[in-house]
């Protein structure tokens with residue numbers, strides 16, 4: 001590797017806000033054939049908003065009060081969306097006790113003497129809570145690309161709160177540019193399969209790996225590597241750090257968490273997915289000059 005080629009590549013990147021942390025990151029970028037992208041906060045804006053509330057035998061405000069009481073204790077982006085919605089509607093939110101975060105599934109707490117459970121269909125299945133009539137509401141909302149959060153009160157399902165997180169403006173163009181470079185794009189997410197597939201379809205993404213528990217993202221990257229892929233992992237969250245470290249190169253969204261940024265080999269300061277193909281092109285250009 002000529003130091004000059006590396007300096008040129010690093011400089012080109014820096015001007016565009018694509019920070020290569022070292023020469024190896026630049027060289028490895030040239031050889032990537034698979035880009036794995038986290039969904040929430042990477043392909044999407046990570047600013048979820050409540051779009052629908054479906055209730056089952058309870059007033060909407062009462063459901064929101066119970067669920068927001070639990071979610072006020074959570075740091076999950078979905079939780080913030082629900083708490084904001086309750087506040088916007090002027091719902092008075094009681095205190096919760098015994099809060100428990102259930103990683104990759106949801107959360108629970110006691111509110112006004114009721115046991116409230118909030119989260120994914122898998123969480124409800126695990127707790128043996130049948131979805132009843134709400135199964136079809138959940139299905140329809142997920143098929144529309146929304147994350148449908150289920151709520152159960154005292155062991156009975158009481159409602160669905162749908163949350164939408166819009167794709168970043170340039171996500172589809174980034175996927176297309178990666179395809180033009182001959183790179184396969186994979187979406188990796190903890191979200192429901194139907195929700196993930198709908199968003200992947202909108203963005204033109206070939207492969208979806210969904211319902212992955214936070215601790216299992218790195219293992220999914222390792223599986224692709226074991227199948228002979230050279231993988232760039234793009235992510236923003238604390239959950240993504242092990243996967244960023246496992247990948248041939250880890251790419252952090254600049255607006256992401258400190259842990260993701262410090263773990264990554266490349267940082268996209270503009271938080272623009274289009275800078276992923278830019279990084280790969282700079283890597284390829286650098287390698288060509290080194291021969």
Ligand code: ADP
Nearest residue numbers: 040074076079104105106107119120189190191
């Ligand atoms: P992501 O990969 O999108 O960050 P997570 O692994 O954090 O997703 O969560 C996976 C799924 O678990 C979410 O899509 C949601 O259905 C459920 N979930 C997790 N935490 C919460 C919460 N605090 N409130 C509601 N649902 C939650």
Ligand code: MG
Nearest residue numbers: 038040041237
């Ligand atoms: Mg994320």
